[in-house]
Amino acid sequence: xSDALITLQNVTKQYGPRTVLSDxxxxxxxxxxxxxxxxxxxxxxxxxxxxxxxxxxTSGKRVVDSSQLVIGYAPDRMPKLRMTSTExxxxxxxxxxxxxxxxxxxxxxxxxxxxxxxxAIKMTHYSKGMLQKVNxxxxxLRTPDLLVLDEPFxxxxxxxxxxxxxxxxxxxxxxxxxxxxxxxxxxxxQLDGKTYWIRQGHISTEATNQAMRxxxxxxxxxxxxxxxxxxxxxxxxPNASYQLAVDNLVAFTIVQRDYHSFMMELLKYEIExxxxxxxxxxx
Amino acid sequence: xxxxxxxxxxxxxxxxxFGPPSFIFLAGIVFVYSVVPNPVMESYSFSVxxxxxxxxxxSYSIIDNESVNQEAITMIHAGNIVTLxxxxxxxxxxxxxxxAVFAVLYPAIFQKFDRAPSIAxxxxxxxxxxxxxxxxxxxxxxxxxxxxxSRLTSFLLLSLLVVVAFSSQSIENFLPGxxxxxxxxxxxxxxxxxxxxxxxxxxxxxxxxPIGAALLYxxxxxxxxxxxxxxRKQDTPS
Numbered sequence: 276x277s278d279a280l281i282t283l284q285n286v287t288k289q290y291g292p293r294t295v296l297s298d299x300x301x302x303x304x305x306x307x308x309x310x311x312x313x314x315x316x317x318x319x320x321x322x323x324x325x326x327x328x329x330x331x332x333t334s335g336k337r338v339v340d341s342s343q344l345v346i347g348y349a350p351d352r353m354p355k356l357r358m359t360s361t362e363x364x365x366x367x368x369x370x371x372x373x374x375x376x377x378x379x380x381x382x383x384x385x386x387x388x389x390x391x392x393x394x395a396i397k398m399t400h401y402s403k404g405m406l407q408k409v410n411x412x413x414x415x416l417r418t419p420d421l422l423v424l425d426e427p428f429x430x431x432x433x434x435x436x437x438x439x440x441x442x443x444x445x446x447x448x449x450x451x452x453x454x455x456x457x458x459x460x461x462x463x464x465q466l467d468g469k470t471y472w473i474r475q476g477h478i479s480t481e482a483t484n485q486a487m488r489x490x491x492x493x494x495x496x497x498x499x500x501x502x503x504x505x506x507x508x509x510x511x512x513p514n515a516s517y518q519l520a521v522d523n524l525v526a527f528t529i530v531q532r533d534y535h536s537f538m539m540e541l542l543k544y545e546i547e548x549x550x551x552x553x554x555x556x557x558x
Numbered sequence: 559x560x561x562x563x564x565x566x567x568x569x570x571x572x573x574x575x576f577g578p579p580s581f582i583f584l585a586g587i588v589f590v591y592s593v594v595p596n597p598v599m600e601s602y603s604f605s606v607x608x609x610x611x612x613x614x615x616x617s618y619s620i621i622d623n624e625s626v627n628q629e630a631i632t633m634i635h636a637g638n639i640v641t642l643x644x645x646x647x648x649x650x651x652x653x654x655x656x657x658a659v660f661a662v663l664y665p666a667i668f669q670k671f672d673r674a675p676s677i678a679x680x681x682x683x684x685x686x687x688x689x690x691x692x693x694x695x696x697x698x699x700x701x702x703x704x705x706x707x708s709r710l711t712s713f714l715l716l717s718l719l720v721v722v723a724f725s726s727q728s729i730e731n732f733l734p735g736x737x738x739x740x741x742x743x744x745x746x747x748x749x750x751x752x753x754x755x756x757x758x759x760x761x762x763x764x765x766x767x768p769i770g771a772a773l774l775y776x777x778x779x780x781x782x783x784x785x786x787x788x789x790r791k792q793d794t795p796s
Contacts, residue, residue, distance in 0.1 A: 329633065329634070348630060354625040366564070
């Protein structure tokens with residue numbers, strides 16, 4: 276039996292006249308972890324949707340090892356549905372034809388694993404982090420052969436990120452392959468996998484390796500930023516990740532390469548820095 | 559498919575989107591029969607047309623009730639997009655079955671007709687209602703965001719098609735010979751309405767003809783829709 280679960284052969288994806296991905300070749304092997312990095316709108320989500328088989332390729336081929344392949348897919352944003360997490364997971368599990376008793380045990384297990392209470396609160400009242408947990412829970416309802424995660428750490432607090440990292444490593448140990456689009460270089464450094472970089476529709480490993488050398492030191496800073504300024508900063512620094520906190524506070528994670536120009540931008544906009552921390556990543 | 563229908567039902571009921579079309583239908587039926595007496599089959603012709611319009615609205619809502627991301631998740635769990643959409647269409651139709659029952663039984667039970675309808679008339683009327691709603695589902699599916707991104711455009715086009723469907727016989731008579739075949743793409747709802755107006759004078763075969771036409775149109779439309787969907791999957795128009 277081949278080790279490759281899914282292979283993309285010279286895949287191109289176009290939306291009308293716009294080419295999002297061009298001549299992509301990628302092989303996802305059993306038990307392998309692949310990290311996909313790239314700026315906003317670079318085509319990371321499109322690549323993951325192609326891998327999952329949610330959208331067709333414009334040209335090229337998507338080869339799947341077996342029709343019995345179990346894919347777990349977690350999109351970047353989970354909609355706020357008018358049902359509890361238990362109701363939602365029960366529906367998804369039943370659709371996936373998981374036996375009723377086994378499903379209830381699994382749902383309980385996942386709630387405990389992701390540290391989320393099985394309450395009567397509907398998902399419409401959930402925070403972004405709680406929704407993200409439910410998103411990951413539905414993706415792992417069945418033990419997946421391949422777990423496709425689109426920005427899985429987005430909206431999670433530090434404790435949840437650490438928790439999720441441990442869970443992903445456990446899933447990986449069970450032999451599952453993981454392909455994840457990740458924005459945060461700090462998280463990337465902690466995931467043991469092959470990293471690819473998408474730029475202008477092309478995929479490469481070389482650019483990533485070069486980028487990752489710079490990423491060995493990162494800076495975490497918290498400052499007070501208006502939303503329009505935040506948009507400009509996000510556009511100017513696609514490698515920087517950020518999380519919104521209370522009272523207009525934003526927590527940025529900056530790679531060393533961007534540090535000086537980022538600080539200059541903050542000075543230019545007269546942005547007050549609340550805290551700044553330098554971190555060395557142990558790889 | 560049962561699990562998918564149960565999930566779609568939970569989502570749709572909790573979205574409350576069923577409220578306006580359901581109210582319009584029920585209120586419309588009660589209002590029309592507030593004046594008595596009424597001719598039997600001609601009255602059913604009205605409820606068939608109202609059910610057709612209401613099912614179009616319901617189906618249009620149900621098919622795009624999920625967000626793109628949630629639909630991707632459901633599709634992954636269901637295994638393929640065809641099962642998901644077939645369930646959405648089947649659910650849209652099942653949702654209207656109680657309306658068909660109401661439309662047929664309400665005037666019969668509460669004596670809103672000028673005479674008591676026979677069992678055969680009640681059964682045939684029920685089948686005409688079910689055919690009309692299935693026809694509406696088979697037509698409305700083409701107006702989902704998968705094929706027409708703008709909700710305003712799709713709504714206006716669907717409304718236009720509903721109007722054309724009701725007046726297709728007059729339009730067909732007006733068109734030159736070669737162009738009359740173009741009317742085949744229009745759902746044959748007028749055939750059901752027409753037979754209900756002339757029910758008593760028509761032969762048995764002719765009474766079944768509109769049901770056959772509706773089923774044939776729906777089958778062709780749904781197979782074509784699912785074939786296109788299988789090729790496009792979650793792709794949306796650019």
